[in-house]
Amino acid sequence: MKVSPHHLLMFTLTGLSCTRSVTSFAPILTSLTQQPRAARSFSLLAEAIANGETESSTATTQKKKVRTRRILSGVQPTGNLHLGNYLGAIKQWVEFQNTGKFSSAKDLDGKSFEEKDRDVEVVNENFFCVVDMHAITVPQNPDELEESTLKSAALYIAAGIDPTKSKIFVQSHVSSHAELAWLLTCVTPMNWLERMIQFKDKAKKAGTDSVGAGLFTYPVLMAADILLYQADRVPVGEDQRQHLELARDIVRRFNDQYCKGNPYKKRCKKAGLPTYPVFTEPEAMIVKVGGARVMSLTDGTSKMSKSDPAEASRINVLDPPDVIRDKIKRCKTDSLPGVEWDNPERPESTNLLNIYAAVQPGRSREDILEEVKDMAWGEFKPLLAEALITHLEPIQKRYAEVRADDEYLKTVLREGAEAAEEIAERTLRAAKVAMGFSVPK
Template sequence: MKVALPKYMMILAIAGLSSRSCRAFAPTLTRSYTTTIGATSSSRLFSAAAEVDEKQAPVAPKKKVRTRRILSGVQPTGSLHLGNYLGAIKQWVEFQNTGKFADAEDLEGKSFDDEKKDENVEIVNENFFCVVDLHAITVPQDPGDLEESTLASAALYIAAGIDPEKSKIFVQSHVPAHSELAWLLNCATPMNWLERMIQFKDKAKKAGTESVGVGLFTYPILMAADILLYQADRVPVGEDQRQHLELARDIVRRFNGEYCKGNPYKKRCKKAGIPSYPAFTEPEAMIVKAGGARVMSLTDGTNKMSKSDPADGSRINVLDPPKVIRDKIKRCKTDALPGVEWDNPERPESTNLLNIYAAVQPGRTRENILEEVKDMKWGEFKPLLAEAVVAHLEPIQKRYAEVRADEEYLRGVLKEGAEAADAIASKTLKSAKVAMGFSVPN
């Protein structure tokens, strides 16, 4: 599968369960629940009973509050397309509103069960969604376009359902800790670890090493910094990011082992007024199952829909006008076989178009959809698909126009989001700097 590295849909969705009660950057709150039985004045018996009950009233155990953080981002290069929306942003909205993750499994293929609850633990979700502009510049960007692309991406987050009252939205470069920690980790990571990264090899081979920037080589460390700043212990990633998550785990082990042990480290932490825990939490991978949200190219059903594809007809952009959407679907690649069917390896375009049709109609089952369309010819199915996509995107496009027109509101949302993210990220950065022996301000 072709992967466009510098413009990939970055699923950084960080699911951090912070359980260290005294750790500065992941505070744990407690909440107590006490039940009491009051006395009535009508009877001494009831009064006496009340006195006994008050003394012996059961006290519910204090609940521990664990913070689960999600940090996700998409690059602002080009227009966000249907694959970005269905594969990432729509999932962010669902988690924001339900607190549930998409199906995911660990590196051994075992499913995570986030439905198992400890009655003595209250989980509080903190959602951070960023526009990862620092990742975007791993390839040259037009300075005249980058700012508008960044603001447009943030506006689309809101239009798609990310609620600033429930989640924080910010621009990656507005939180300096991301780039500063990346530099510290650059200096602590062996070069041969990066030389093993498959995606860099693929991209460098296509572009030629003479024209590839150093940032493209080291960007997996920036991704590691993004993850580690928020002290995540679980990180849902796509299969294509598995190797980068493993790199982040290796960096944690190396950094904590080299800088966060022994009495000298404890003395540095004491002097700086911070706990002497290791600087970083080692994240565990949650491999996100693609499912029906996997959207492929309209011109090649075996490749993912991509911003970097030079053919605009290969993708449906979220902001495409209805006529453009209809034209793209009318011209999209199909086959000469009769009917429409799912999961036939010989018919990838059929599966892709059915996946899109199902994704924009979330209330319907595969069986119900197949019963409707299985005997249709492509000339019948394509207009049906086009109208379903247009109907699904229409409210998003309308809301986007409203948000983007109010730049004061949009910039206010981004400022508030950056301040909230910085409050967490700067504490982790300070811990890392103290561990390495930097002089930090009081």
């Protein structure tokens, strides 16, 4: 009997994801097939990266291959999660959790991802983390970080992440993330990191004398997040493409340096591990929200961001109704008549229409445009505000319930961390064996 992996990884750092078969990358994971207990005596890591398949019988006696995909994604806990985090990441996690698909995910050529083999039954394992270690690449208030972390985790649940279907955990609660990041940092050339655009932009704004070294090396931590779970395809936003390419480069370099030749095979045999390369090389799944990113309310050409000092630039998921109405009332528009999509000279019009459509998922663009195309801004803005309030109200109510039960939330996070650590530790151990560390059995 062969064991086959089918990997899916997703990683979002501001909210990341992935799928493939022998080598790959991801914030998301490896596929293990369901199999008889006797097969479990083999190394679990071997299961995660070997190539093969198992079969399960249906009620009609038709046999299907069973493939398990794991998905890992996370958002930073800095401040209140905003509409861009929710629509661009968490809402799509919920969609994947409930349907097993990212409706807006495309490959690098713009084609949709589909399960081509109709005889394959896909079982998903979902992991969603609060990436608090990424948050500290810029200074955080120690008195606020824990509360921000718990708030983010509670919002995951409130937005529809179901702990009975998915695991929720805090990144720093799984020590393998930090440990693998250090191992990979020692493998990654400095000039690779010097090319990272986000570091250049942030360092230029803050000044290199004031930014920490973590801001320079955090793309390696992101790579570790992905590689720990052996994913082969990663749903990412367009702005994370460069980080995914870095992870691919790191995989090639590590496997080339440490996973070849008889000495490697001997180390694996001694440790009871398979001789496959430690990491899979991930491929990108480009994910967009309704065909576009959620942009700032004060500048339709800039992404909605927690780092923007202007509070009026974003709608926070927990903003009360009066605050939402005020922010929408004051948001930037133009002096042209009507409301329209996809006019490059009217970025604010496109952005506000995208938001309006995103919080009414049952409606088509044509239906929405027919309703609002002839409206003045003074008519459309109140309509948008009420649609936002209606959509966010049940999330805010559920959030209050979750935060009121502190023991429940911490139990969810503890169980999620234990499940993630079990998987991540296998990859970390294989990396250590490949590099020649002395590891306990």
